[in-house]
Amino acid sequence: xxxxxxxxxxxxxxxxxxxxxxxxxxxxxxxxxxxxxxxxxxxxxxxxxxxxxxxxxxxxxxxxxxxxxxxxxxxxxxxxxxxxxxxxxxxxxxxxxxxxxxxxxxxxxxxxxxxxxxxxxxxxxxxxxxxxxxxxxxxxxxxxxxxxxxxxxxxxxxxxxxxxxxxxxxxxxxxxxxxxxxxxxx
Numbered sequence: 391x392x393x394x395x396x397x398x399x400x401x402x403x404x405x406x407x408x409x410x411x412x413x414x415x416x417x418x419x420x421x422x423x424x425x426x427x428x429x430x431x432x433x434x435x436x437x438x439x440x441x442x443x444x445x446x447x448x449x450x451x452x453x454x455x456x457x458x459x460x461x462x463x464x465x466x467x468x469x470x471x472x473x474x475x476x477x478x479x480x481x482x483x484x485x486x487x488x489x490x491x492x493x494x495x496x497x498x499x500x501x502x503x504x505x506x507x508x509x510x511x512x513x514x515x516x517x518x519x520x521x522x523x524x525x526x527x528x529x530x531x532x533x534x535x536x537x538x539x540x541x542x543x544x545x546x547x548x549x550x551x552x553x554x555x556x557x558x559x560x561x562x563x564x565x566x567x568x569x570x571x572x573x574x575x576x
Contacts, residue, residue, distance in 0.1 A: 395513040398526030399502040408525040419534040425541045428532045434562045436527035438493040441560045445508050515555045516548050
């Protein structure tokens with residue numbers, strides 16, 4: 391089962407739902423005069439860096455074994471790609487064929503599903519602190535807290551946990567923004 395926090399590539403989900411989750415969390419905190427802030431992550435070339443061995447072990451965790459697992463392995467075995475440069479004034483140019491060693495095929499039906507399963511454990515890493523909203527390879531984490539010290543501690547812990555999870559999964563990311571909004575108590 392895919393994590394409820396994932397809004398990308400799913401039926402009855404969209405960027406609007408992800409945006410509404412973000413806005414609702416922030417408005418609720420502001421209405422309750424709590425400190426509110428967020429961290430926004432974008433995984434770099436996420437589909438290209440999916441490690442097949444890590445994904446296969448995650449699929450086994452989700453009980454995809456036996457024939458289904460063998461079918462997925464054969465889907466990746468002996469897959470090659472090359473670059474085509476079309477030129478209307480001369481011959482088309484092709485690169486040499488190269489074996490695909492990692493990544494999921496973009497533009498395929500299974501590619502997005504494999505990617506979602508690959509990062510499906512990310513919300514569980516931090517759900518005890520803050521519930522993230524994820525849209526495909528973009529993640530935002532909103533923090534709400536009354537105490538400024540606890541607020542800073544939560545942010546530090548989440549940054550560390552997400553960074554470790556992303557590293558463990560052989561991915562890279564850009565932290566787009568870290569913002570802390572402090573709402574004075576009245």
